[in-house]
Amino acid sequence: xxxxxxxxxxxxxxxxxxxxxxxxxxxxxxxxxxxxxxxxxxxxxxxxxxxxxxxxxxxxxxxxxxxxxxxxxxxxxxxxxxxxxxxxxxxxxxxxxxxxxxxxxxxxxxxxxxxxxxxxxxxxxxxxxxxxxxxxxxxxxxxxxxxxxxxxxxxxxxxxxxxxxxxxxxxxxxxxxxxxxxxxxxxxxxxxxxxxxxxxxxxxxxxx
Amino acid sequence: xxxxxxxxxxxxxxxxxxxxxxxxxxxxxxxxxxxxxxxxxxxxxxxxxxxxxxxxxxxxxxxxxxxxxxxxxxxxxxxxxxxxxxxxxxxxxxxxxxxxxxxxxxxxxxxxxxxxxxxxxxxxxxxxxxxxxxxxxxxxxxxxxxxxxxxxxxxxxxxxxxxxxxxxxxxxxxxxxxxxxxxxxxxxxxxxxxxxxxxxxxxxxxxx
Amino acid sequence: xxxxxxxxxxxxxxxxxxxxxxxxxxxxxxxxxxxxxxxxxxxxxxxxxxxxxxxxxxxxxxxxxxxxxxxxxxxxxxxxxxxxxxxxxxxxxxxxxxxxxxxxxxxxxxxxxxxxxxxxxxxxxxxxxxxxxxxxxxxxxxxxxxxxxxxxxxxxxxxxxxxxxxxxxxxxxxxxxxxxxxxxxxxxxxxxxxxxxxxxxxxxxxxx
Amino acid sequence: xxxxxxxxxxxxxxxxxxxxxxxxxxxxxxxxxxxxxxxxxxxxxxxxxxxxxxxxxxxxxxxxxxxxxxxxxxxxxxxxxxxxxxxxxxxxxxxxxxxxxxxxxxxxxxxxxxxxxxxxxxxxxxxxxxxxxxxxxxxxxxxxxxxxxxxxxxxxxxxxxxxxxxxxxxxxxxxxxxxxxxxxxxxxxxxxxxxxxxxxxxxxxxxx
DNA sequence: AATGAATGAGTTTTCATTCAT
DNA sequence: GATGAATGAAAACTCATTCAT
Numbered sequence: 001x002x003x004x005x006x007x008x009x010x011x012x013x014x015x016x017x018x019x020x021x022x023x024x025x026x027x028x029x030x031x032x033x034x035x036x037x038x039x040x041x042x043x044x045x046x047x048x049x050x051x052x053x054x055x056x057x058x059x060x061x062x063x064x065x066x067x068x069x070x071x072x073x074x075x076x077x078x079x080x081x082x083x084x085x086x087x088x089x090x091x092x093x094x095x096x097x098x099x100x101x102x103x104x105x106x107x108x109x110x111x112x113x114x115x116x117x118x119x120x121x122x123x124x125x126x127x128x129x130x131x132x133x134x135x136x137x138x139x140x141x142x143x144x145x146x147x148x149x150x151x152x153x154x155x156x157x158x159x160x161x162x163x164x165x166x167x168x169x170x171x172x173x174x175x176x177x178x179x180x181x182x183x184x185x186x187x188x189x190x191x192x193x194x195x196x197x198x199x200x201x202x203x204x205x206x207x208x
Numbered sequence: 209x210x211x212x213x214x215x216x217x218x219x220x221x222x223x224x225x226x227x228x229x230x231x232x233x234x235x236x237x238x239x240x241x242x243x244x245x246x247x248x249x250x251x252x253x254x255x256x257x258x259x260x261x262x263x264x265x266x267x268x269x270x271x272x273x274x275x276x277x278x279x280x281x282x283x284x285x286x287x288x289x290x291x292x293x294x295x296x297x298x299x300x301x302x303x304x305x306x307x308x309x310x311x312x313x314x315x316x317x318x319x320x321x322x323x324x325x326x327x328x329x330x331x332x333x334x335x336x337x338x339x340x341x342x343x344x345x346x347x348x349x350x351x352x353x354x355x356x357x358x359x360x361x362x363x364x365x366x367x368x369x370x371x372x373x374x375x376x377x378x379x380x381x382x383x384x385x386x387x388x389x390x391x392x393x394x395x396x397x398x399x400x401x402x403x404x405x406x407x408x409x410x411x412x413x414x415x416x
Numbered sequence: 417x418x419x420x421x422x423x424x425x426x427x428x429x430x431x432x433x434x435x436x437x438x439x440x441x442x443x444x445x446x447x448x449x450x451x452x453x454x455x456x457x458x459x460x461x462x463x464x465x466x467x468x469x470x471x472x473x474x475x476x477x478x479x480x481x482x483x484x485x486x487x488x489x490x491x492x493x494x495x496x497x498x499x500x501x502x503x504x505x506x507x508x509x510x511x512x513x514x515x516x517x518x519x520x521x522x523x524x525x526x527x528x529x530x531x532x533x534x535x536x537x538x539x540x541x542x543x544x545x546x547x548x549x550x551x552x553x554x555x556x557x558x559x560x561x562x563x564x565x566x567x568x569x570x571x572x573x574x575x576x577x578x579x580x581x582x583x584x585x586x587x588x589x590x591x592x593x594x595x596x597x598x599x600x601x602x603x604x605x606x607x608x609x610x611x612x613x614x615x616x617x618x619x620x621x622x623x624x
Numbered sequence: 625x626x627x628x629x630x631x632x633x634x635x636x637x638x639x640x641x642x643x644x645x646x647x648x649x650x651x652x653x654x655x656x657x658x659x660x661x662x663x664x665x666x667x668x669x670x671x672x673x674x675x676x677x678x679x680x681x682x683x684x685x686x687x688x689x690x691x692x693x694x695x696x697x698x699x700x701x702x703x704x705x706x707x708x709x710x711x712x713x714x715x716x717x718x719x720x721x722x723x724x725x726x727x728x729x730x731x732x733x734x735x736x737x738x739x740x741x742x743x744x745x746x747x748x749x750x751x752x753x754x755x756x757x758x759x760x761x762x763x764x765x766x767x768x769x770x771x772x773x774x775x776x777x778x779x780x781x782x783x784x785x786x787x788x789x790x791x792x793x794x795x796x797x798x799x800x801x802x803x804x805x806x807x808x809x810x811x812x813x814x815x816x817x818x819x820x821x822x823x824x825x826x827x828x829x830x831x832x
Numbered sequence: 833a834a835t836g837a838a839t840g841a842g843t844t845t846t847c848a849t850t851c852a853t
Numbered sequence: 854g855a856t857g858a859a860t861g862a863a864a865a866c867t868c869a870t871t872c873a874t
Contacts, residue, residue, distance in 0.1 A: 021858090037332060039247030043844060053860050058845060060858090113331045120328035122390045123321050124245060129390055136391045161406075167387075167395065168403050172376065175383025179375075182330045182337055183344045187375065195376050198369075202410070251869060261835045262869085272869060437837090453748060455663030459865060469839050474866060476837090529747050536744035538806045539737050540661060545806055552807045577822075583803075583811065584819050588792065591799025595791075598746045598753055599760045603791065611792050614785075618826070667848060677856050678848085688848060 022060060025050040029071035034110040037117050038068060072118055072128065075111070076135050090150030091200070097146065098196055101173050103180050103189035112177045140166055147203075156203045165203060172199060215239060215315035215322070230268060233258040237279035242318040245325050246276060280326055280336065283319075284343050298358030299408070305354065306404055309381050311388050311397035320385045348374055355411075364411045373411060380407060438476060441466040445487035450526040453533050454484060488534055488544065491527070492551050506566030507616070513562065514612055517589050519596050519605035528593045556582055563619075572619045581619060588615060631655060631731035631738070646684060649674040653695035658734040661741050662692060696742055696752065699735075700759050714774030715824070721770065722820055725797050727804050727813035736801045764790055771827075780827045789827060796823060 028049035032041040043064055047054045061067035088096075103109055122128035143166045150156040176195060179187040215238065236257035240249040251272060255262045269275035296304075311317055330336035351374045358364040384403060387395040444465035448457040459480060463470045477483035504512075519525055538544035559582045566572040592611060595603040631654065652673035656665040667688055671678045685691035712720075727733055746752035767790045774780040800819060803811040 035332070037247070037328065039245070040332075042842080044842095054844085055846085055861065056859050059860090064844065116324075116328045116331055119386055119390050120245065120324045123324055124243070124248075129392070133391050133393045136387075136394055140394065164403060164406055167399070168380065168407065171383030171387055171395075171400075171403070172380055173383065174386055175379030175381065178327055178382055178386065179344075179379055182327050183341050184337070185341045186344055186348065187379075191375070192379075195372060195379070198372055199376065250867080252867095255836095263835050263837095263871085264833080266870065267834065451748070453663070453744065455661070456748075458863080460863090470865085471840065471867080472838050475839090480865065532740075532744045532747055535802055535806050536661065536740045539740055540659070540664075545808070549807050549809045552803075552810055556810065580819060580822055583815070584796065584823065587799030587803055587811075587816075587819070588796050589799065590802055591795030591797065594743055594798055594802065595760075595795055598743050599757050600753070601757045602760055602764065603795075607791070608795075611788060611795070614788055615792065666846080668846095671857095679850085679856050679858095680854085682849065683855070 021050070021052070023074070025052070025057060025060060025067075026071045026074040029067060030075050030114055031110065033068070033071065033117050034114040038121055043067075068121075069128065069131070072131070075114060089155060090146050090153055091155045091204070094143070094146050094150065094200065097143065098169075098173065098200075101177060102193055103177070109181070112181055115174075116178060116181060136170075140170065143169065150203075160203055169199065172196065215242065215318040229258070229260065231282070233260070233265060233268065233275070234279045234282040237275060238283050238322055239318065241276070241279065241325050242322040246329055251275075276329075277336065277339075281339070283322060297363060298354050298361055299363045299412070302351070302354050302358065302408065305351065306377075306381065306408075309385060310401055311385075317389070320389055324386060324389060344378075348378065351377065358411075368411055377407065380404065437466070437468070439490070441468070441473060441476060441483075442487045442490040445483060446491050446530055447526065449484070449487065449533050450530040454537055459483075484537075485544065485547070488547065491530060505571060506562050506569055507571045507620070510559070510562050510566065510616065513559065514585075514589065514616075517593060518609055519593070525597070528597055531590075532594060532597060552586075556586065559585065566619075573622070576619055585615065588612065631658065631734040645674070645676065647698070649676070649681060649684065649691070650695045650698040653691060654699050654738055655734065657692070657695065657741050658738040662745055667691075692745075693752070693755075697755070699738060713779060714770050714777055715779045715828070718767070718770050718774065718824065721767065722793075722797065722824075725801060726817055727801075733805070736805055739798075740802060740805060760794075764794065767793065774827075784827055793823065796820065 025046065029041070029046055032045055032049060036045070043054050043057055046067070047057050050057070057067065061070055101108075101112075103112070118128070118132070122132050144162055147156060147160075147162050147165055151158055151160065151162065173196070176187065176192040180189060180192050233254065236254055237249070240253055240257060244253070251262050251265055254275070255265050258265070265275065269278055309316075309320075311320070326336070326340070330340050352370055355364060355368075355370050355373055359366060359368065359370065381404070384395065384400040388397060388400050441462065445457070445462055448461055448465060451457075452461070459470050459473055462483070463473050466473070473483065477486055517524075517528075519528070534544070534548070538548050560578055563572060563576075563578050563581055567574055567576065567578065589612070592603065592608040596605060596608050649670065652670055653665070656669055656673060660669070667678050667681055670691070671681050674681070681691065685694055725732075725736075727736070742752070742756070746756050768786055771780065771784075771786050771789055775782055775784065775786065797820070800811065800816040804813060804816050
């Protein structure tokens, strides 16, 4: 499942697939957080959105904090269709990986609002911060491998510093996403995509 | 007053300047938001921190929402000591402007935590978003002028696209700041500063 | 104020004396605990009984635990009219002190039900236990002085061990009170009073 | 089974005797009440402690109230090993009967905490009060017989009033037990045992 | 201008109880 | 017989806001 599927409207979900109650709840939480923020989301809203009683929500998940942590985990546990591209050129894989973070659908917008809310909360919550750091490390490793491969394939310039490139790229992605959300008049999806593409270009080998 | 002065410890403040009660409150709010988040900050906390009663807080500012908007405005109303550098080389001015966003002091950390909280809230509040967009536009204009100047002075490469450079730079700054906050184990201040410096280097004219 | 005044019916109170809101609440709590037990008393009941809102109760007292502790303190803070008897014979003072613990009025019954509830809770709450122990120590000291005086005045037998007498007497009082409450069919007030009187008799000097 | 066996640690129990599920539950309830109080004990705790589901607890016993009443009955249904002492001197039998109420083991402490909780609840529950009164009557009868025998055997003074002695003794026992629990700093087990012993001494015939 | 007591709606959470399996 | 998911009412507590002083 991709983030788009998580953040699509609730009513579309039950029809298509048989999902456990637990997942229904987490999906509802993700959408509610994207829409109202963590503190703006009440347990009653969760219960209503999931079609359960508040008692049941607290029966499954011990309390709101645990519920939110679980929702975070769930949202970030995108199995990703990366394997399908395994034999494609590295640059294509990078572009694909990046595209996941674009703003092409409403689902994407919700994902990023969720992410922003998460980030703001994690800034004050050591546990969330730790688990986020872990995910970031994985993401970093993944992009590092891609860029490494791209460099060896001569798709990317041989003189780039891989680690620096990864960290800069990931910061750029998050920064552009944030700007798209809160400076949406100044930075629109097309603009953000263009800037990212320009950054990628700066990494490709110049015509000898 | 710079952001550092807003977010330094409260006791340091009263000594230096005579400030109106209103400003005391706003400063208290800014620090409380950085520490507890918007929803995590109660009006009573504000009152206590400002040495006033809750009644008075609501008397000055109509309600919490207005108070927060005022605090946002206040924090972003940094007069900035940019003029002092007016005659320095453009690159130095850029470096100085960027340094304001670094993480060298605890005040800086608080500033970014405030910013993150602000961003998350603005994502769901059109009014905040609008006023933020306005500020972003001003910031953009300022950096644009600097980079323009730098290009004309041949400090920067003549082939860079100024608008793209500004947007990329600002996104990078925000992205790196976010990472420093929530991926603090992976991205520390020195690393972030280094990556920004590397980005600047990529803008300088290569030795012919 | 004596325990009888604390535990009389609420409506009688407001008429007679001007009492602070705080005391109104504590009196309501004492009566509610006597009637429903600590866990059986809800904050809403307290609020209703005191003619305030739940918010106000939590505004005065930080939470239920603090409220209960305050109620305990209040109930036990009987100024007592002991001084009035200062010059009377020791035995008369003892009899008077004991009579406070008798069951002559409904107020007394409530007082003992409150005490029993308190004791049960204190058995599991170190803080309550500590403060109770302190009160017990004071009570012990008071009776010790009385019995000492009685022995010196030759009202009481010279061969009694004062400490043992005090501890036995106080245990007997509490035991008889408990029996009157929960074995009310077997042990009634008159019986309990008689048994206490017999115990006192055993302390008086036998006719030489 | 004696009270000591009910209140000893759970793991020791299963080994020795084969007991029905019902009894397992009641034992768990007794211990939970001693530890957390009646209202502090949840049905889920009972289920967990008994290794059953909440559904099963409510299936065996109709509801919490019934369960608690059953637990009370169970705890008080001590067959007692009194018969073993049938031919011993009355005073020895009395001392033995009293020793059951001492505080020599952790099991005893739990028993008394249970008793205190029971008493507090019975003070507000006519049904519990009635069944307790019945037990008290039995206990009274038992001690009456012992003291009667002791008097006839000339172990005890002939001039004591048997009924008064019984009621005083039982009140003293309960009072001392309560004091040991909630005034544990002032009244320890050794002290309580000593005071009881002194009371017994006052009943024995003085050397002519 | 300033207070802080008072409010009451709203929140999270607990828990005895039910019931389909 | 036995389960445990699900309930919904009730609990304690919070908090922005009001208002008499």
